[in-house]
Amino acid sequence: MRKTRLDTARIRAARRVIDPVFLDSPLYRCEALEPALGCAVSIKLETANPVRSFKARGTEVVASLLADSDARAVVCASAGNLGQALAWSGRGRGLDVTVVASRFATAAKLDRIRALEARLELVDGDHELARERAAALARYEGIRLLEDSLDIETCEGAATIGLELVDTAPSFDTVLIALGGGALATGVGHVVKALAPGVEVICVQPLGAPAMTHSWRQRRVVTTDSTETIADGVAGRCPVPAALTDLLLVADDAVLVQEASIITGMRMFLDHAGLVVEPSAALGVAAILEDRDRFAGRHIVTIVCGSNVDVDAYHHWVGAASL
Template sequence: MRLELARVLGARGQISREFVETPQYECEALGEVLGCRVVLKVETLNPVRSFKGRGTDTVLARLQERGTANAVVCASAGNLGQALAFGGRARGIGVTVVASAAANPLKIERMKAFGADVVLVEGEIEAALETAARIADETGAFLVEDSKDIGTCEGAATIGVELTELPGALDAVLVSLGAGAMASGVGFAVKSLREGTEIICVQPEQAPAMTLALRAGRPVEVGAPDTIADGVAGRYVIPEVLDDLSAVADDAVLVTEAGIVEAMRLLYRHAGLVVEPAAALGVASILESNGRFSGKTVATILCGSNVTPTDFAHWIHGTPPST
């Protein structure tokens, strides 16, 4: 286990106030529909509309402490890049983000608005990471690798710390799973402070790399992701993150694309919240759980809301999709 509780607790004081102490509350209307007590942890009410600012601020603060924070570069599908750009601008650190040319246009627009130099490449996120690594080698910029960089995990772990401060019982935390920073971080914090709470990771059936690796105990070759949940659509597994996650995850489940869309609808209708597909995975897992959570208290982290209005309207109301 690479994470340390003392560093996680220390990160709470390093992260900009916009990103911490986020709302967490029981949504009774949603719970009535789902048949369990549902606690929503809302990570979308901040300048970058996602939880990623916790991790990027932790990384940047630690770089500044070491005096090595002149410039940074990352590969991102959008949310990490936005958060790094926002934090870099606030701290006077130059930021380059490499993204796929097929990435969410809203996310690319916001990265640029926050002052990042955005480089677009053909291919998936792995192609973007190769380019980012090359830029780091050529320029000396620090390469921020989501999930592999322990700061991204320990920053995300502060979400788990806050969840453990909820009063009353907490039977399970449902965590969206992509590369693993949030899942391993939240899982570590919750298991450290509320050992009896289950940590259940949730991933799309059409982007199952980390889930299949958890089940097999090793990375498993999978095909290219094909999911609307672009924020968790990685194909490859980082071995160190798999080790961390294996130590804290009680289960990992896969959900359908239809389930993700229905979960987004329920969150909109019963909680009044706009979320991107990756943020709806926890609710989707309750929908498809065959009563597993009946009568229990479960928390789910709404990790982002960077979705274009056209796409959201298509998924929620059935209007024509964006082109």
Template sequence: MSAIPDLSSISEAHERVSPFIHRTPVFSCKSLNAVAGANLYFKCENFQKIGAFKARGGMNAVLSLSAAERSKGVATHSSGNHAQAVALAARENGIPAFIVMPSNSAEVKKAAVLGYGAELIECEPTLQAREDTLQRVIEETGAILIHPYDDYRIIEGQATAAKELIEDTDVIFDYLLAPVGGGGLLSGTSLAAHYLSPTTSVIGCEPAGADDAYRSFKSGELIPQTNPTTIADGLRTSLGKKPFEIIKKYVGDIVLAEDKEIIAGMQMIWERMKIIIESSSAVPFAALLKNKDRFQGKNVGIIISGGNVDVNKLPF
């Protein structure tokens, strides 16, 4: 796929993956509405297969391969959720999966990848090490690359989360908020909103300690991630070229949240909504609370990106 996904390709992706994923619920919470001063609608991808939205993109990418390509197996690098997504998609299609993960990935995510039957290859926790190790694995195995975010098949799969949110909610959203790491979810969310709810402004939310998307968006030039320091482990990766081109065109803004604000937001959602979310998922809510005046009285959709957290290492 060589062009930015249009509405028909996103709809086709949705039909393709629907038998393999959950249509996750949309929750609201009166006490959080009161805290935020806005009407919040949470798209709960923490209830998705593998516990994260990435099941959508990973499944779409694998199902989009030809039979000949699938027979070679698939390979990727990921700190966790995309790794699980590709491992699950490979298992569902009866093909091998080779997953490169940084050594500092959450143990719960490593265990899940192994549980889906994939081969796990650990590497040093740098983007260069991930890419070099993945290249070696592909050369040795002949497996097909499923990139975590710099792939239109991934982006159109991730777009289905916002598509469902818009379809399943009887309001017109003023804003949709999504976390941004590699950019697959944010770019897909912005495309879904552009096609299905064109008056809605999409805002990316990023940790201040891993702000390459923010700096790239403000400068108009892609700035690589360097030495990210944030509790939001799913957002430490570098923004991809394909997502960035979409984000530049269709995203209204990118805002930041500090780790202490992310932790506070995460704890508030655990306590008030009684649901498990991971730190990366709390970034949009934290960013909203930091910029309350902007969202006052507005209808705001928030993508809760996942719930894969080690409950023995909670930050609060």
């Protein structure tokens, strides 16, 4: 079998530099969800930490390496969660952090980046334009550019979730992973296939942001001209070729889900699990809702990857009656 860019020994080493507040996140069977879904469901809750997403697992590794090398500054493009995580990790290690984001990004995420003392630059475009601007700033200022899913540290930091799944979860058949740039899917997928190869790895992406799924299906990079989804955290148009290569080695399937299913999944998390989650975190439940027969009788693990939502938008999607 061909190998991914990831290395299981480095992933285990990554745990030693990640702040423990981001490790060993809750993992539990959520029986209240099961009658409506027709399968056993366990939740890996990556929102119970200071940045309310899994992203800090990767930025902790990056910031640690930068601090050890006496680097003083780093820039990234972000839809919001990566920027918060890098700001948190960088602040604790004395790094100057710049985050480039779309001015149309979720306001709550942008506010939190500012609160964490990062420099925030907004662009009049989508995430791909933010990536271009971040790269230009890195060249101009001579500082480190952090590229999510391309930089292996972001994948191997996320992969520590996989270690926790295979080390602590009871027997499960399938893991459903939100698919955006690919760091989470390739990281967790690498560990699962290395240590629990019988588990099916299924990636889930919105129908309105399908670039990585189309790329996986066609085994080549496929870009899209635009995205149209409320799941801003996974709304990329231009896949990272190296991340796609890794994904092709670890994913058993990649599926697309409709916006209505994402919203239903968010509502189910609130009503049945007492969890406020962002759209990307509901992709796994959305996949089950759209193909109940496929998952019937299985034990599914879904990674709840973030909970940074704009309150007004959340009320609009989920409905005030549910709150």
